[in-house]
Amino acid sequence: MSHETYLFSRMAREDVHTLKGYEAQGGYQAFKKILSEGTSPTDVTGIVKDSGLRGRGGAGFPTGLKWSFMPDPTKDSRTRYMAVNADESEPGTCKDRILMERDPHGLLEGCMIAAWAMGLAGIYIYVRGEYRLSYARLDEAIQEARAAGLIGENIMGSDFSCEVQMHKGAGAYICGEETGLMESLEGKRGHPRPKPPFPAGFGLWGQPTTVNNVESIFNVPFILERGSDWFKTMGTEKSPGNFLCGVSGHVEKPGVYEIALGTPASTILNEYAGGVWRGRELRAWIPGGSSTGFLRPEVIDTPMDHDSVKAVGSMFGTGAMIILDQTASVVHSALVLMNFYEHESCGQCSQCREGTEWLAQVFQRIHDGQGRMEDIDLLTDIANGMAPGKTICALADAAAIPTHSVIRNFRDELVEYVQEGGHAAVSKKRSLPLEVV
């Protein structure tokens, strides 16, 4: 259980969200060093690339590689931007919030290093609207950093300038999709853009843009300070480093834990989160946020890293584990998720607009005891019609993957719902005698 932690290392100190508290723990040293030594942007990108840091927003794309997609400034003189995706709204995910609330300067330092590496003129931090404290803390941090000459014009007396601005989301899940986020930042409806063109060539206001997750950026100063070799000592070969694992659902100690990539999910569940709630049995678990689907208890020993989770037919996603105990219903949980995706689909693509609604309707019928055996195949066909890669963005995939997972891993439960007359009958059978707490 004991392993090196760094993401949470500063948080023991209460005032780390202030510049004073942050600098007292060695904050902004990595950025200042780069600036004073004049490390070339290519070298900075190279270090991040070499560290093997993979994006923490869900897709697990190598961060350094993403940075290197930005066009060469000697050939393309357009203004460049970065958008930090802090619109954390994947159900089950609550990790970026901790970083922004407790250690906002850590994120800002990462932003400034990224700005140097990519020659950015501006950084937009798109904060989920409900994250009021995150917004307030980041706002204060930006003001402090600007006053200290760490953000804005001629940073630390150099020629280098970069602005940081914040934007508050208005509660749409789809604005967490990188191109939906850019549309939203531009003041339009958060309708994802078809790709190509990709953001690195045509992003915010048509300029080269990189979109990174908060946690990805937060890792950067540590890598620059301690080196990519140090980073690679943690985690697995293909997924180095630590990640923030938000554990929720039927566990004794729900919360956000800093965990080395590759740690088995059972270890996270039992040793960090205190096991399944009240010692009950595990019925199902979701490895990385709602769109990664339901897995069976038999695979709870799967190491939590991108490739291992993929091998069991799911995705690492945002690393947000949701645990369902023996009394819970996968069909009911799937219905809740489908209602979420139906509500959050932007409605551009035919398959997603109609498909998310249809999935929710079929799950609702099965849940209500009006399911038919052929509905199980229908669910498969609907999900196959929506994904993979059949729509502009991955929201349709996000609804199709859990659907497939229910059919693949919990077909018995679907059959039980159809045969026994829906949720009322099934949940009655599963309910445990009342306990006095």
Add this chain to the structure above:
Amino acid sequence: MIDSEKQPEIKRVEITVNGKTVQARTDKPLIHACLQAESEVPHYCYHPGLTPVGSCRICQVEVQQGKMPARVMVACRTPVAAGMVVDTESKGAHDSRKECLEFLLKNHPLDCPICDKAGECTLQDYSFAEGQGEGRSVEPRRKLEKRKDLGDVIMLDQERCILCSRCVRFMEEVPETPQLCVAGRGSHSIIETWNNQPLSGNYQGNLADVCPVGALTLKSFRFKARVWNLTKTASSCGECSRGCSTTVEVLRAGEIVRIRPRHDEEVNKWWMCDTGRFALDHFAEVDRLVGACMPSATRGWDQSPVEDGLQVAADMLMAAEKPLIVASPWLTVEEGTELLTLGRQLNGRVAFVSPAQNELADDLLHTGDPAPNRRGLTDLGFEALSPEEILSAASEHSSILCIGERVASLLGEDGFNSLPSATRVLLFDCALPAPQEGGNSPIDLAIGLATSAERAGHWVNIDGIRRPILQARPAPTGVWNTVRLLQNLLGLLATREIQS
């Protein structure tokens, strides 16, 4: 409106579509090349005149590029690249389209039997071509507003809408008057106007054309006709000097029920203004001038066949010293040529009525000049005279021949009344001037003509582009077209000259 299709800076690359080699434009998406190769690719959100958004997802085709395995992708958002091998008929492409159609039809009301779009609806066509016979959804269909009034021109049926957003983009991109939007999100999306305000502008009618389904229909066409009963004829619009290419659609009984723009890259692209689209009154049967008419001694008009009228006309024109020949700007180039011959024969002064600029001009299509063949007649050598100039010139001539569609209304009833009573007035027009009490009419002879929907010829538009008008329906019995009339008149005059 001149497009760059023929201009040299367009880059092209060679690709293969269903085994055919195509020089595909690199500034256009793949679907453009597929359609160019005459391969049918179903599409809803894609319209060649609007920005592609790739949202309906129906235009799936199989693309093989380099060494990568073939993939099914949407053709409207895929850039072309040299060496692409496209198969629009692969199983994967058909399956994807079939899936997509099932989603599109899930909430569609399937009210084709009462839908005005039925017969020209691509949702119908592609469902028939690609879709499955039966829907598998047992869920209740979405209930939305079926008769949402969007102003004077358009009625919206939200249940039929497949949210392709062509209408939204049309309003934003073509007349640049954004008025429509997609409101709501996901399955709750609907097309709306801001604050439910009615649509405005002179280009609303195009919305019914761009709508691929029966969601946006023309109020004036609702429940008027089944489209398969319409006979369609290519023609040009005569409401301004743009001369937009059109299709004139005639119902079995001969009634013109709809005029729609016809794609013409050089003139009007895919669009036309409402002024031209709804100018159907000019083709109405009421007040038609049939045969030849002379003021009756008692009251009204004495009717006779055209042949008799022409004898009278020949008499009158032969008697005149130097007649004033006034053409309507609706006269075709061919008719103008005949008229010039007549003018030379009679040693007359030939001019056309040049109406004043109206206030309908805009930056898009309408030129504000109501004379459709101004350029053609001017090029032939006609003199352009305003109605006032014509009326003052008329007093210097012993007789005046006014010929062509709408020439009487251009000169005006008061204009005719102001002519000296000694002047012989011959009027060859489509509509009958208002009836007058016996003997009082300033008109000595009137002969009916075919309208621009009943005759063929060419007009030359403001940019010098020559476009045809074609006969969309037969002229009423006893009505001749202008060329026939003029040729007969010339023949009569020639015979008389020989006789004398």
